[in-house]
Amino acid sequence: MSADATNADVPAQLPDAAGHYGPFGGRFVPEALVAALDELASAHRAAMADESFLAEFAGLSRDYAGTPSLLYEARRFSERAGARVLLKREDLNHTGAHKVRNVLGQALLTRRMGKRRVIAETGAGQHGVAAATAAALFDLECVVYMGQVDTERQALNVARMRMLGATVVPVTTGSRTLKDAMNEAMRDWVANVDETHYLIGTAAGPHPFPALVRDFVRGIGDEARTQCLDQIGALPDAVTACVGGGSNALGIFHAFTGDPQVRLYGFEAGGDGVGTGRHAASITGGSTGVLHGTRTFVLQDADGQTQESHSISAGLDYPGVGPEHAWLHDTGRATYQPVTDDEAMSAFELLCRTEGIIPAIESAHALAGTLAVAPKLAAELGRQPTILVNLSGRGDKDVHTAGEYFGILDKERP
Amino acid sequence: MSERTSRIGGAFDKARVDGRALLVGCMPAGFPTVEGSIAAMKAMVDAGVDVIEVEIPYSDPVMDGPVIQRASDIALAGGVRTRDTLRIVEAVAATGAPVVTMTYWNPIERYGVDAFARDLAAAGGTGLITPDLIPEEAGDWLAASDAHGLDRTFLVAPSSTDERLAMTAGHCRGFVYATAIMGVTGARSQTSQAAPVLVSRVREITDLPVGVGLGVGTGEQAATVAGYADAVIVGSALIRCLLDTPDDAEALTALRDLSTELAEGVRHGLPRGAGGRPG
Numbered sequence: 084m085s086a087d088a089t090n091a092d093v094p095a096q097l098p099d100a101a102g103h104y105g106p107f108g109g110r111f112v113p114e115a116l117v118a119a120l121d122e123l124a125s126a127h128r129a130a131m132a133d134e135s136f137l138a139e140f141a142g143l144s145r146d147y148a149g150t151p152s153l154l155y156e157a158r159r160f161s162e163r164a165g166a167r168v169l170l171k172r173e174d175l176n177h178t179g180a181h182k183v184r185n186v187l188g189q190a191l192l193t194r195r196m197g198k199r200r201v202i203a204e205t206g207a208g209q210h211g212v213a214a215a216t217a218a219a220l221f222d223l224e225c226v227v228y229m230g231q232v233d234t235e236r237q238a239l240n241v242a243r244m245r246m247l248g249a250t251v252v253p254v255t256t257g258s259r260t261l262k263d264a265m266n267e268a269m270r271d272w273v274a275n276v277d278e279t280h281y282l283i284g285t286a287a288g289p290h291p292f293p294a295l296v297r298d299f300v301r302g303i304g305d306e307a308r309t310q311c312l313d314q315i316g317a318l319p320d321a322v323t324a325c326v327g328g329g330s331n332a333l334g335i336f337h338a339f340t341g342d343p344q345v346r347l348y349g350f351e352a353g354g355d356g357v358g359t360g361r362h363a364a365s366i367t368g369g370s371t372g373v374l375h376g377t378r379t380f381v382l383q384d385a386d387g388q389t390q391e392s393h394s395i396s397a398g399l400d401y402p403g404v405g406p407e408h409a410w411l412h413d414t415g416r417a418t419y420q421p422v423t424d425d426e427a428m429s430a431f432e433l434l435c436r437t438e439g440i441i442p443a444i445e446s447a448h449a450l451a452g453t454l455a456v457a458p459k460l461a462a463e464l465g466r467q468p469t470i471l472v473n474l475s476g477r478g479d480k481d482v483h484t485a486g487e488y489f490g491i492l493d494k495e496r497p
Numbered sequence: 498m499s500e501r502t503s504r505i506g507g508a509f510d511k512a513r514v515d516g517r518a519l520l521v522g523c524m525p526a527g528f529p530t531v532e533g534s535i536a537a538m539k540a541m542v543d544a545g546v547d548v549i550e551v552e553i554p555y556s557d558p559v560m561d562g563p564v565i566q567r568a569s570d571i572a573l574a575g576g577v578r579t580r581d582t583l584r585i586v587e588a589v590a591a592t593g594a595p596v597v598t599m600t601y602w603n604p605i606e607r608y609g610v611d612a613f614a615r616d617l618a619a620a621g622g623t624g625l626i627t628p629d630l631i632p633e634e635a636g637d638w639l640a641a642s643d644a645h646g647l648d649r650t651f652l653v654a655p656s657s658t659d660e661r662l663a664m665t666a667g668h669c670r671g672f673v674y675a676t677a678i679m680g681v682t683g684a685r686s687q688t689s690q691a692a693p694v695l696v697s698r699v700r701e702i703t704d705l706p707v708g709v710g711l712g713v714g715t716g717e718q719a720a721t722v723a724g725y726a727d728a729v730i731v732g733s734a735l736i737r738c739l740l741d742t743p744d745d746a747e748a749l750t751a752l753r754d755l756s757t758e759l760a761e762g763v764r765h766g767l768p769r770g771a772g773g774r775p776g
Contacts, residue, residue, distance in 0.1 A: 101633060111602055111629050113560045115654035115679055117661065256566050262557060269559040274680035276656065373603040374557065376629075386579045387607030388556040 097410065102290020104410035110289040111373045116269075119276040124291040126196050131298060136195065140188055140299075147220070148176050148183045150302060154310035154471075159437035160450075166457035167469040169319060171307045171335060173476060174442065180476030181303055181331045182213040186282060188299030190217035193280040200224040200275065201282040204268040206233055206261035207397030208240025209480065210284030215249035217282070225249040228267040230260040233397065240480065258391050261401050265375050285328025286405035289376030293405050300334030307471055308338040319471040321346040321460060325448040326419065327363065327399035329408045331475035340416060346460070349408060350452030352394035353421030363392035364421040365404040366412050374403040380412070395424040395484065396444040398476070426451040428488050431478070443476030444484065450474075503648050503671040504623035505595045508547060509706040509727055518723035520763045521708060522546035522756060523599065523732035525554045526585045527577025528568040529739060535588045537739060537752055542594045544753040545760025549589050550626065550730065553582050553600040560601075560628040562683030564733035567740060579608050583620045590621030597648070597671075599626040605638070614641035624648025624671050632668040639668065650674045650708075653699060655691040666703040672728060673699055677711045684714030684734040693725045719762030729763050 102108045102124075110120060130136040144150045153172040161168045173181040193201055201223050205211030211227040218225030227244055231253040234241050241251050257263035265288075272281045281288075286296040304322070311318055322339050324332035326349040339345045354362035362368055365380040372381035374389060382390040382402035394400040411417035427444060430451035434442050442450065453472050460468040478485065486492040512519045522541045528534050538549045554569035554577055561569070582598065590596045598617060605613050605625075617625070624647040630638065632651055642649045648671030653662055656679060666673050677692035678685070692709050699707050706727035713722055714734030722729045738755055742748035 109634050110631060111634060112631070113628055113654070113676075114631060114652040114661070114665065115656055115676055117631060117654075118656040118658065256563070257556065257570065266557050266559050270562070270681045273560070274678075276679060371606075373606060373629075375559075381603070383603070383607065385607070387604040388573060389603075 097407070098290060098294055102294065104406050105413060107378050107409040107413070108290060108293060108406035109378055110376060111378065112289045112376045113273055115273050116276065116289070119272070120289055120291065122196065123192070123295070126192055127291050127295045127298070130192055130195060136191065140191055143187050144184060144302065148187060150176060150184065151306040151310070152176055152303070154307055154314060157438050160434055163433060163437060164454050164457045164470070165461055165467065166453070167467060168453060169311065169315070169469065169471045170474040171303060171471060172474055173303060173331065174440070174446070174474050178213050178216050179479060180209055180213070180443065181300055181334055181473070182210055182284065183216070184302060184334070185284070185296050185299045185330060186213040186217035189280065189282045189295070190221045190223065192295070193223060193282070194221055196280065198278055198280045200226070200279045202226045202228065202268050202271050202279055203282045204228050204261065204264040204284060206230070206264070206400055207480065208233070208237040208244065209398055209476065211249070211251070212240055212243050212247070214282050214284070215244040215247035218249060219247045226271065227251050228254050228264040228271070230258070230264050231255050232259040233261070233264070237397070260391070262375070262389060269375070286330040286333050286407060287328045287375060287377060287379070287403060293377065293407055296330050297333045297337060297407065300330050301337040303331065303334035303473060304336060304338030307335060311471060315469065317469070318342055318345050320464060320468040321348060321456065322471045323348045323350065323449050323453045323456070324473040325349070325399060325445045325475065326351050326366070326404060326408060327401050327445065328403070329405040331473050333405060333407055335471070335473040336411070336417060347411070347417035348452055348456055349417055349419045350422045350448045351419055352392070352396055352399035352448060353423040353426070354393040354395070356423055357421045361393040362421060363394040363400050363402065365402060366408065366419040367421045369402070377406045379406045379409040380404050395427065395488065396448065398443065398445040399448065420452060420455070422448045422451045422455070426455070428485070430454055431485060432489070440474070441478035442474055443478050444481045446473070446475045504646065505548065505597060505648050505671040508595050509672065512547070512727070518726055518763045519547040519728040520545065520719065520760050521548040521550050521597070521728050521730040522735050522759070523550040523552055523730065524736060525552045525565065525568045525572050526582040527554060527572035527575055528736070529571055530575055531577060531581050531585060533745070534572070535585055537749065538585070538589045539592055540749050540753050541735065541756045542589070542592045544756035546594070546756050548595045548597060548728070550732070551582060551586055551589065551596060551598050552732070553579060553598065553604050555601040555604060558601060560681055562681040562733060564736050564740065565682050568736045579604050583616050586617065586622045587620040595623045596621065597623045597626060597650070599628065602627060602630045610637040611641040611644065614645040614647055618645040618647055622647070624650060626650040626674055628652055632665055635668070642670070652676055653695065655679055655695050659698070659702070662698060663702045666699060666705060669705055672706040672708050673703065674730070675699060675707050675709050675726070677709050680711065682711055682733050684737070685712040692722065696725050716758035716762035719759045720765050723763040729759070731759055
């Protein structure tokens with residue numbers, strides 16, 4: 084192994100003690116939550132230094148979640164992309180996405196803090212299902228807040244959460260979507276903070292959430308970096324991922340931030356196009372603000388009121404982004420670009436047809452972005468680039484949406 | 498802590514001489530309309546509310562329960578802007594009642610922290626209550642409030658450690674806002690057991706007046722809280738008068754009646770001194 088192989092052990096330099104990533108991050112929360120955030124930060128710090136905690140997390144990740152996930156060279160997709168494309172197969176994890184890593188880590192922390200109840204927010208229901216899964220495994224009470232609009236759109240995931248023993252609460256305030264579900268989870272937490280852990284679904288929210296979620300999902304990149312060196316004997320030229328709140332992207336980026344030759348690309352949900360105003364691209368189409376306890380890029384109007392986001396992908400349909408991404412953008416270490424619904428669905432179809440893999444629509448944004456940057460990278464490097472793509476989830480949950488998009492569902496009988 | 502004089506301090510001094518607590522009534526700016534909210538706030542002043550708390554409506558109010566959320570949504574759907582809030586503050590301050598503004602942080606950052614402080618001071622506002630801004634993140638606001646002579650009220654909670662109580666109160670000017678319960682705004686059937694404990698903890702570390710909010714909705718509850726706090730802060734119960742009654746005139750009557758009841762409550766609290774502020 085080359086000296087590079089140890090790079091993944093470089094400790095995180097950010098955030099600072101108060102949870103800041105440069106001008107981003109921090110804590111913009113009611114005072115009532117500060118004690119709980121301090122408790123969580125201290126539990127997180129202690130757990131990360133505790134060999135037995137890390138061993139239990141690693142054991143569960145391996146035996147229960149099925150990690151390390153495979154690194155697969157997608158040869159037929161590569162031909163179409165004009166790049167050597169390596170897929171990090173997070174879609175093969177238990178529950179179908181990278182999110183299982185985060186919920187297992189947080190469930191272990193919940194137990195460590197002696198709490199018996201977890202709450203979670205969910206948009207399409209993927210994080211809700213993952214949270215309900217971990218709660219079942221750890222025998223925790225679980226309440227999931229979900230916008231009423233989403234409970235209607237995602238009835239099957241509501242049923243899944245209930246099968247797993249969770250209580251699903253439809254949220255009827257505001258726009259009745261993910262951001263409002265997050266507000267309601269925060270309100271529950273303020274009222275029940277003594278016995279409850281807020282099992283947040285992405286690397287956003289007040290400190291220490293962005294840092295602890297990153298720590299639980301960074302295995303994606305740590306594994307992929309080692310796998311690249313083992314399987315192709317080199318680091319990739321670029322790493323790509325979709326970005327909503329940004330946990331899967333941080334998870335795969337983190338191991339490579341110390342490798343300056345590896346370009347990092349995050350692809351945001353461009354919806355109908357950033358120019359139309361109907362999108363969820365907080366970095367490329369938003370501005371600096373405070374949302375859900377952290378300073379980051381936010382879709383907001385001239386008065387700082389949060390604007391509704393739009394994306395065909397429910398998992399990317401969020402008007403903010405994790406603060407570490409805001410910082411990676413600000414420092415230029417990572418590049419963020421929008422991918423429209425149509426571009427994502429075209430890449431979705433291409434992966435289905437070339438590789439026999441149905442990706443999550445979220446992950447299809449990473450594939451579409453990869454197709455877009457591959458020729459530029461090839462021109463820049465003067466050779467075929469190698470691109471590592473985080474295939475963060477599988478598309479089973481998206482069959483209905485995609486079926487409608489492509490017009491391939493049989494008409495309902497009268 | 499700044500030695501600068503508090504804009505709202507005089508009202509607390511006067512109430513102290515009268516041996517009673519202040520009644521603070523909260524209403525979202527622009528609810529149900531800009532003019533309607535001015536009329537409602539003036540009616541509250543006429544009926545004996547001492548201080549008006551104008552809440553800037555925000556799309557994601559995580560400290561607020563369903564009543565204030567609904568009222569804020571109505572105000573935002575009506576197109577209220579941050580600058581309308583300043584006009585409302587000016588109109589209500591003209592009655593002579595102190596007007597304090599309560600706001601989530603993002604609208605202020607978006608307006609510009611110093612610009613907002615300047616314009617709020619010019620409109621006659623006394624200062625800001627900031628439910629999602631803790632002193633550690635408040636550098637710009639500490640500077641702007643000093644520069645423009647505004648009060649700043651941070652929140653303390655039953656879960657705050659003694660160290661945090663001292664640090665937070667040390668950054669307040671005007672009064673400290675004690676959240677009576679671990680939870681969001683909204684009237685409750687019983688007043689909090691945690692509130693008197695929290696207030697006495699705050700009194701051990703500061704001489705600033707202490708206001709208690711969250712959960713007060715009746716004259717009797719106001720009287721109970723007035724027994725140990727310097728200000729009784731009421732929001733949801735007053736707002737519900739306007740939410741529940743479609744007829745404007747009837748709604749204002751209901752609002753006046755409840756304001757009167759609460760104003761009587763703060764005047765008939767337990768004798769000051771027993772667990773309350775000395776003097």
